[in-house]
Amino acid sequence: MKAELRRRPLWQTELANSVTSPAELLRMLDLDPEQIAGDDIRGNFPLRVPRGYVRRMARGDINDPLLRQVLPVREETVQTPGFGPDPLQELKNMPEPGLLHKYHGRALLTVTGACAIHCRYCFRRHFPYSEANPGAGDWQSVIRYLCRHTDINELILSGGDPLSLSNQRLVRFSEQLGEIPHLQILRIHTRMPVVLPERIEQHLLEWLDHLRLKAVVVIHCNHANEINDEVADALSRLANAGATLLNQSVLLKGINDTGTDLARLSEVLFATGVLPYYLHQLDHVAGAAHLEVDDRTACTLMDELHAVLPGYLVPRLVREEPGKPGKTLLWPTAR
């Protein structure tokens, strides 16, 4: 290994070694690359998946729920009415580059477009990060906005994946945030603990431990098979550093759309110290229509969860709708 590679943190090496070729991915899983046409349709959202995540996939199963989250498939090219590039009209709610302020008390900042994994259902798959990004770590206009808006007590770091940023940049930015007196909570929406648990290393944990703001980490796990010993270990280290751990999932056809899968997800999450928060209905982003579960089926699944799980393990079924004061709750249906 070259000297410069050795100096790199392990997680960055893992990230750089991610699988980006559908044919290679299928060969690793003993599947025939000819079986699926992936290479020609990945377009501007190419396949990307860390090797540690691939090792959690079952071999020889084209319907593996982890594989299905990352493998580009022909259905993505189908145009579906109502599915567009910016389903949440986020670009309309951006008072500063990258900053979304739609809900009372909290604002959401996309700090990077980079992710460790590319999820085929992602509602930001067409997001113009080059326009929406606050640039090379210069969040001055965002800081000024937060200072002016004394009603904002929580900043949500989103992306992309905010933990794609180096520890150094996280430290520098959070120091500035720490000086804003009305800001109390730093929420981090990240898929890293699940897809690249190596990212939860000592320096990151020290940063969390010393943060003035209360840290909430919302992981993004869609299936119990995503949680292996390394992930469980990363999660317990986050909890030990003082972070409150919550999970959000996206309801995905053919991936996690059974009561059994969802109940097992909640139980496995709980065993690793994470409470379920949201179960999202898919955002209507172009290229993801084939993964949508209709609301009726989704509510039936919620009934099933309600019948077998304690209340604190039942996630809230929601949809993100433009112009609403918060996420729209879809279940229970009676009002």
Ligand SMILES: *Cc1c(COP(=O)(O)O)cnc(C)c1O
């Ligand atoms: C989802 C979202 C939030 C967070 O909403 P919670 O209900 O607090 O989880 C905040 N801002 C924006 C723009 C969002 O899309």
Ligand code: SF4
């Ligand atoms: S933003 Fe989240 S859901 Fe979208 S590709 Fe990145 S990790 Fe996946």
